[in-house]
Amino acid sequence: MRGIDVRPDRCRACGLCIAVCPRQAIEYDDTLNTDGYHPIRVRDAGLCSGCALCALMCPHVAITKVYRP
Ligand code: SF4
Numbered sequence: 105m106r107g108i109d110v111r112p113d114r115c116r117a118c119g120l121c122i123a124v125c126p127r128q129a130i131e132y133d134d135t136l137n138t139d140g141y142h143p144i145r146v147r148d149a150g151l152c153s154g155c156a157l158c159a160l161m162c163p164h165v166a167i168t169k170v171y172r173p
């Protein structure tokens with residue numbers, strides 16, 4: 105199964121990944137990271153196709169495409 109891993113500490117809440125995701129699979133988390141931003145999270149893993157557009161878009165390299173068994 106393809107998906108993404110998020111490093112919340114790197115996220116700057118710019119929203120680019122949310123805007124580019126064709127499946128609306130990403131949203132902001134309610135919590136704050138150590139730099140005071142609301143990092144993104146996967147809203148529903150079942151929605152994510154693993155297309156990696158979000159990972160390509162992120163200027164802070166906070167998203168990694170992964171394969172899960
Ligand atoms: S990998 Fe694709 S479908 Fe999954 S969250 Fe990123 S942009 Fe959306």
Ligand code: SF4
Pocket residue numbers: 114115116117118119120121122143144161162163164165166167
């Ligand atoms: S593109 Fe990167 S920095 Fe911007 S909201 Fe998404 S994960 Fe955070």
